[in-house]
Amino acid sequence: MDLLSLTTPRGSLSSSIGDSGEVEANLTLSERLKVFKSSSFDPNAYVASKSRSMNEKEIRHLCAYLVDLKKASAEEMRKSVLANYSAFIRTSKEISDLEGELLSMRNLLSTQAALVHGLSEGCELTPMISGDEDSDMDDILDEVTDISKTEKWLVEYLETIQVLLAEKRVNEAMAALDEGEKMAIEISEGKSLSPSLYRALRAAITEHRKKLADQLAETICQPSTRGAEIRSTALTLKNLGDGPRAHTLLLNSHQETLKRSTKSLQSTTGRGGAFTATFSQLVFSTISHATSDSLSVFAEEEPAYTSELVTWAVTQAEQFAVLLKKCILASSAAAGGLRVASECVHVCMSHCYLLEATGLALSPVLLKYFRPFVEQALKTNLKRIEQSCSALASADDWSLAYAPTSNRHSGLPPSSHSNLGSFQPKLSRSAHKFNSMVQELFEDVGPLEMLQLDVLAVEGLLQGFNFYVNLLIDALPGSVVTENLEGHKIVKIAETEAQQIALLANAILLADELLPRAVVKLSSSTKGDDSQKRGSDKHRPPEQREMKKRLQREVDRLRDSFCRQHALEFIFTEDGEARLNALIYLGMDGKADQPEWFPSPIFQELFAKLTEVAGITADVFVGRERFATVLLMRLAETVVLWLSDDQAFWEEVETGATPLGPVGLQQLYLDMQFVMIFSSQGRYLSRHLHQAIKNIIARAIEAVAATGLDPNR
Structure with missing residues (x-):
């Protein structure tokens, strides 16, 4: 359409082209298009020949007209493409598939031609198959009449194995490779092929075995490959003699699945307990599945596979711990969130212990990463308790x-008989x-x-x-x-x-x-x-x-x-002077008045104090009377033991200027007996207190006896 428009310009352009335009207008469409069909057509020369007699204004009109034609042509092309889009895509795909098939056929024919040439050279049949290398394979085989049955089998075998690999028929390809191995052994023993052809057979088997292994490895690495297919493919790859590669790819497939699931989980779940539980279950279930797959496929193999499995599982556990530490534990420990941290650890360790049934003990790995953060949170909480109590105190x-x-x-006190x-x-x-x-x-x-x-x-x-x-x-x-x-x-x-x-x-x-x-x-x-x-x-x-x-x-x-x-x-008094001193007893002798035999005031105060404390403890320590008794016992012991051990008191009594007399001895005896009696009645007279009182009385008697007096009088 555009070409026709160029040859029949409308409007003012018809006069600018002149007589040649009128001549062309009378020609048929096919005659007008011949100039464009020529292989020597030059667009620049054509335009120059048409525009020699045109002035500047006419050239501008022509350019504008050509631009309009270009836009119209583009719009028509767009409509055409939209109207036939599905057909266009289908055709393009078919063309692409056809190109691939043609390329495969070309490679196959080239391989077959090369093989036939190799066979002809090995059988010294080169003169019989001389000719074009790209000639048809059947013609070459017809010309080679002296090829043995083994050599014909070899040609058919290599063609078959290539087809099986191209069509990804794994089981049949495995059977064909096994057949090739057996045939190679028979050929080697029977020497039915020349050494060069035997080497070619061995090389071809090795090459196709490698190609099949690569196909299997690619299948395992595909994200769409599922568990059962992964196990069967890994087993086939192991049977091909590439066990280490199969085991590594098996573990890598589980690792990639875990990565994809983890990424999806992080984008859809928050950072709370649900995330921890789901993430932990995902990681340890993946490790469990990988362990099960590894043991089912490589159970009878050497320990190297087990070592690789353990190393892989430890790596996954470490990565899990690092990610969990980054997402939850670090911030929780810093804030003292012990509940969050402990629940997180509890969930993870529970899943980890369930995994130990398979023989994988990964708990030390988690302990190494989790313990410092939980310990930090624990210490933070303990410190917080001390600070709060200190503030309230x-x-x-x-x-x-x-x-x-x-x-x-x-207003209701608990019963004394209640627990x-x-x-x-x-x-x-x-x-x-x-x-x-x-x-x-x-x-x-x-x-x-x-x-x-x-x-x-x-x-x-x-x-x-x-x-x-x-x-x-x-x-x-x-x-x-x-x-x-x-x-x-x-x-x-x-x-x-x-x-x-x-x-x-x-x-x-x-x-x-x-x-x-x-x-x-x-x-x-x-x-x-x-x-x-x-x-x-x-x-x-x-x-x-x-x-x-x-x-x-x-x-x-x-x-x-x-x-x-x-x-x-x-x-002691508030000034630091001792109230319980030797002067209480040393100054009593020599007085004219007979003393009133009452306990000394300080021991009366001790009795009053112990009685008051006993009353308070009876109300406070309901059900814990033993503690109240021990408290009173220790309080009485503290006072009496101090008197028993006070060196200043006994120096005054035993070696002082004023010796202890009979009256002072009787007062001291009365005080000690008074302490013993009310302690006994209050049921807090201990053996230590009783012994300390006896020691004080005996020592005082000895001090009086040292002065020459008879204490018994």
Whole structure:
């Protein structure tokens, strides 16, 4: 159409072309198109010949007209393509397939021609098959009349194996290769082929075996190849003699599948527990499938395959741990998110332990990567407990009350016959905070037994309790550590006896009941019911008994500080002078008046103090009367033992200027008997206290006897 338009311009252009245009207009269409069909057609010369007689304006009109024709032609081409698009695509594909088939035929004919030439040379038949190398294969074979049956078999065999490989008929190709191997052995023994043809056969078998192996390897590497096909293809590749390659490709196929699944999971799932569980299951199930495939295909092979499988599985576990550490553990550990970290570890380790049934123990790999981060989160939480308790201790009023979340009414005290584990205990604010944070912490760290961090958690708990006991000791009035460097008080001082007894109540309830209950949570999922763990000490594991001893030592340390503080209040005045001194007894002899035989005022005060403490402890330590008894026992022992060991007191009594007389001896005897009697009635007279009183009386008697007097008078 465009060519016709160029030869018959319309409008003003017809006059510019002149007479030649009028002549051409009278010609037929075929005659007009002949000029364009010529192989020597020159577009530039043609345009120049047509435009010699045209002026500039006419040339511009012609150019514009040609541009319009170009646009119209392009639009018509586009419409044509759209109208016949499917036919155009189909034709293009058929042309492409045809080109591939022609190329394969050409290669096949070339190979066959080369083979025939090789056979003719080996049989010295070159003169009989001389001619064009690209002649038809059948004509060549017709001319070679002296080829033996073995040589004909060889030609047919090589043609068949090429066809089988081209059509990817793996089983038949394997059978053909096996047949070729057997035939090669027979040919070698019978010498039915020349050495050159035998070498050509062996080379052809090796080459086609390699081609088949490459085809199988390519099949394994395809993303669309599934499990059963991968196993069968790997087995075929192993049977071809390329076992190491087959095993490596088998593992790589599982690895690629895991990578694709992981990428999809990361793009569709968040970074919470669901991601961890799904990701962990994906990784360890992939490792399990790979292990199963490896053992099923290479079970009877040498240990090298097992070694490669273990190395591969360790690598996958390490990559999994690194990615999980990057996505979850690092940020959780930095923020002290122990619950998130421990749940993450618990899920992963559970899947890992399920895999150990196949003989793959990958838990050490995960432990190496997970332990530092969970340990960091654990330490962060323990430090947070200390900071919170320290902050509350600075404003604690040291009054005992039920926790705010307790269901028990504050006005109803627990029955003295009830089990202490069945009700919410009374503690001060800081102790309630310490207990609640510890209980929450050990609910979070249950899975830490898998990471072998349960010992670290218990040790951290003991250190935290030691820190809290130090706060309680600092709260005693006689403590010297009551202010920090800035002058702000670290803890609020417990001024009254009731507040100081509350300090002891905090420690004893935490140590005896609450903290051991928290530690039980570490292994409650694997070591039985809580009721079994709260039994008697003889049924506790050795580590729990050791923990109880250490907790009790901390309680004893606080109790000894309490007793020492109160003993010092009796023995010394605020100015530091000793109230319990030898002058109490040395100045009694020589007075005219007979003394009124009452206990000395300081021991009367000791009796009043112990009675007051006994009343407070009876209300506080309900169900723990033994601790109250031991507290009173130690308090009385502290005062009496100080008197027994005070060298200044005994130097005055034994070698002083004023000797101890009969009246002083009787008063000292009365005081000691008074202490023994009220201690016995209060049921806190210990053997140490009784022995210390006997020693004091005996030593005083010896001091009087040294002066020449008869103490028995």
